[in-house]
Amino acid sequence: MQNQQPLHVASPLRQSLPLTKEAGTAVYLKLDSSQPTGSFKIRGIGHLCQTVGAPGSPVCVRRRAQGIEPEPEPCLSRPSTGGNAGMAAAYSARQLGVPATIVVPSVTPDLTVERLRDQGATVVVHGKALNDSIVHGQQLVENNPGWVFISPFDDPLIWEGHSSLVKELQQELREKPGAIVLSGLRRAAWGDVPVVAMETRGAHSLNAAVKAGELVTLPEITSVATTLGLARVSERTFALVQEHPVFSEVVTDQDAVAAVERFIDDEKILVEPACGAALAAVYSGVLRRLQEEGKLAEPLGGPVVVVVCGGNNISVQQLQKLKQQLGLPGGGHQAGPA
Amino acid sequence: MIMANHFHINTPLLESVNMSKRVGTTVYLKMENSQPSGSFKIRGIGHLCQQSKGIVCSSGGNAGMAAALVARKMGLPATIVIPSSSPELVVQRLQDQGATVKISGKVWDDANAEALRLAETEGLTYVPPFDHPLLWQGHASMIAEAAASLGPDVKPGAVVISVGGGGLLCGVVQGLQDVGWTDVPIIAMETDGANCFNTAVKAGRLVTLDDITSEAKCLGAKTVCQKAFEQSQRKDLNIISELVSDQQALHAVQTFLDEERVLVEMACGAALAAVYSGIIRKLQDESRLPALLRPLLVIVCGGSSINMEQLANLKHKLNSMLTFNEHSFIKPIYT
Ligand SMILES: Cc1ncc(COP(=O)(O)O)c(C=O)c1O
Numbered sequence: 135m136q137n138q139q140p141l142h143v144a145s146p147l148r149q150s151l152p153l154t155k156e157a158g159t160a161v162y163l164k165l166d167s168s169q170p171t172g173s174f175k176i177r178g179i180g181h182l183c184q185t186v187g188a189p190g191s192p193v194c195v196r197r198r199a200q201g202i203e204p205e206p207e208p209c210l211s212r213p214s215t216g217g218n219a220g221m222a223a224a225y226s227a228r229q230l231g232v233p234a235t236i237v238v239p240s241v242t243p244d245l246t247v248e249r250l251r252d253q254g255a256t257v258v259v260h261g262k263a264l265n266d267s268i269v270h271g272q273q274l275v276e277n278n279p280g281w282v283f284i285s286p287f288d289d290p291l292i293w294e295g296h297s298s299l300v301k302e303l304q305q306e307l308r309e310k311p312g313a314i315v316l317s318g319l320r321r322a323a324w325g326d327v328p329v330v331a332m333e334t335r336g337a338h339s340l341n342a343a344v345k346a347g348e349l350v351t352l353p354e355i356t357s358v359a360t361t362l363g364l365a366r367v368s369e370r371t372f373a374l375v376q377e378h379p380v381f382s383e384v385v386t387d388q389d390a391v392a393a394v395e396r397f398i399d400d401e402k403i404l405v406e407p408a409c410g411a412a413l414a415a416v417y418s419g420v421l422r423r424l425q426e427e428g429k430l431a432e433p434l435g436g437p438v439v440v441v442v443c444g445g446n447n448i449s450v451q452q453l454q455k456l457k458q459q460l461g462l463p464g465g466g467h468q469a470g471p472a
Numbered sequence: 473m474i475m476a477n478h479f480h481i482n483t484p485l486l487e488s489v490n491m492s493k494r495v496g497t498t499v500y501l502k503m504e505n506s507q508p509s510g511s512f513k514i515r516g517i518g519h520l521c522q523q524s525k526g527i528v529c530s531s532g533g534n535a536g537m538a539a540a541l542v543a544r545k546m547g548l549p550a551t552i553v554i555p556s557s558s559p560e561l562v563v564q565r566l567q568d569q570g571a572t573v574k575i576s577g578k579v580w581d582d583a584n585a586e587a588l589r590l591a592e593t594e595g596l597t598y599v600p601p602f603d604h605p606l607l608w609q610g611h612a613s614m615i616a617e618a619a620a621s622l623g624p625d626v627k628p629g630a631v632v633i634s635v636g637g638g639g640l641l642c643g644v645v646q647g648l649q650d651v652g653w654t655d656v657p658i659i660a661m662e663t664d665g666a667n668c669f670n671t672a673v674k675a676g677r678l679v680t681l682d683d684i685t686s687e688a689k690c691l692g693a694k695t696v697c698q699k700a701f702e703q704s705q706r707k708d709l710n711i712i713s714e715l716v717s718d719q720q721a722l723h724a725v726q727t728f729l730d731e732e733r734v735l736v737e738m739a740c741g742a743a744l745a746a747v748y749s750g751i752i753r754k755l756q757d758e759s760r761l762p763a764l765l766r767p768l769l770v771i772v773c774g775g776s777s778i779n780m781e782q783l784a785n786l787k788h789k790l791n792s793m794l795t796f797n798e799h800s801f802i803k804p805i806y807t
Binding site: 145151168172249252449 | 481482483484485486487489490493503505506507508510565568569726729730733734735736774776778779780781
């Protein structure tokens with residue numbers, strides 16, 4: 135594949151009849167679960183790596199730049215099951231033909247480390263928490279001329295990359311959507327289309343900030359949706375809430391995991407709880423409630439688009455464990471769509 | 473190819489690191505599961521239905537889903553005839569697509585007879601699920617897309633597909649011809665008990681199976697279409713027919729769900745088992761594929777007739793067969 139081409143794919147957009155039935159309004163799914171690294175992260179990180187890793191770019195003096203990617207492990211107490219940003223960085227580096235070193239904290243599961251190595255990355259396990267990994271990564275960059283530090287968080291280039299999703303929607307949808315549903319909040323501005331930003335309780339840093347009217351640091355991340363688990367949202371994210379109609383909504387871990395399970399039956403796709411949070415906007419009736427409260431129009435002027443952000447850190451067994459841990463019914467499963 | 477009004481989408485072509493590791497060459501997945509109807513069938517059927525006034529389609533499920541979706545988009549009534557072997561959840565899904573569902577007979581061939589009768593008596597357009605040149609032309613678009621995604625420098629070492637009635641096979645052959653890849657081998661996968669293509673290839677003529685005993689119901693045509701058989705006889709093509717057991721197909725479905733996070737039908741599991749059950753390696757050992765294989769293109773054909781409950785049922789059913797009939801599937805059933 136050519137370096138000039140984006141590293142993400144234009145992901146499928148399709149209507150979901152089961153979710154349409156559930157929501158009582160047309161629901162379209164933007165399937166970023168079928169991105170090359172299994173999540174939307176490749177859009178931003180791919181764009182960043184491509185830009186800073188390209189020959190002659192101002193950041194990288196040498197052709198053989200090295201991307202350093204600390205695992206986004208922002209939670210204070212819970213072991214990370216993150217890895218979607220790291221996967222995206224490792225994949226990008228491999229496609230671009232540059233070596234990548236990924237620094238992860240010691241709590242990172244072996245499976246994640248193995249998957250990163252399968253992508254051809256050198257994995258350095260350093261420190262207990264993310265902060266140690268970041269410091270170590272920055273030291274590596276200082277000591278190795280030509281290396282480039284890839285921030286998993288908040289680079290403007292990452293934001294620019296994520297905006298490709300809205301561009302695709304604009305091309306594919308004939309009408310303006312009535313709302314866009316996301317987990318967390320990213321740049322998804324499309325005129326005045328309201329954004330429903332979903333979080334789980336215990337990883338609700340955006341919601342806490344919106345309620346307080348200022349940036350807030352959560353004392354602890356207690357949700358199982360660890361890839362949502364930023365203790366504090368960035369300035370840029372918070373600014374977006376001021377500029378654009380955003381409804382910040384919180385569901386329980388139970389809601390998110392139940393949504394993951396129903397989504398397998400309805401759409402045959404297995405996603406992380408972080409993504410389940412967005413799906414719960416439909417399955418747990420958040421959209422209907424927002425309509426009842428007069429926050430979203432009824433009927434909506436266009437279809438709802440749910441961004442299915444995907445995620446790597448889930449298997450059937452893991453889902454089973456989460457259900458047990460959260461006291462959800464059945465070691466079994468739910469029946470098909472009613 | 474020009475398609476007046478198409479209903480399918482350009483699906484992602486993804487590299488699977490996990491599968492590549494297993495085979496020892498890069499594996500690309502053409503994600504047809506992400507089509508609006510949940511399987512590749514929408515390509516051909518969308519292409520075929522362009523001039524219809526109302527349709528009737530016989531199907532194990534997925535052709536029906538595609539036909540129902542196309543009919544809904546075109547504002548046409550659709551009647552889908554399915555055999556009783558299709559799981560209950562298919563009926564609900566078809567009805568959600570706005571179709572009238574009729575259950576007729578035990579296997580697809582029975583349902584098809586009823587569909588033909590309805591076409592005659594009600595004046596509906598008959599949509600065959602696999603045997604029509606327009607279907608093949610529609611399906612061929614997936615190879616053109618894959619070629620465009622891979623770029624001019626990459627040519628696959630083989631294409632892996634599953635075969636039911638042979639419509640996908642004919643479409644892939646045409647697609648390979650369209651892009652000038654006729655020398656790329658096609659690995660045509662079936663399950664034991666839904667093996668009409670393999671039986672025909674071995675016999676050197678079309679053979680009608682007595683019954684469909686595999687759980688891969690969507691592969692369960694008793695006779696493969698004439699054109700698919702003719703393609704298998706061509707000297708300028710290299711079509712390799714292989715079988716796996718239902719257990720191997722199921723194992724592939726489970727592994728794919730864990731590793732790629734997508735749930736597919738047994739029909740699709742048959743194709744995936746080429747990787748997971750070592751069929752590719754075996755073909756390399758037998759020198760029927762080169763030891764240094766160029767990338768493998770696997771068509772992930774998808775399928776809607778599955779959910780977690782169905783998967784648990786299949787596990788239960790096929791694993792209990794294990795205790796009685798251990799040796800029939802521990803070794804892959806090779807041809
Ligand atoms: C998911 C799936 N895969 C493969 C096939 C086989 O296709 P064909 O009958 O064109 O050979 C079918 C047919 O119904 C199917 O539904």
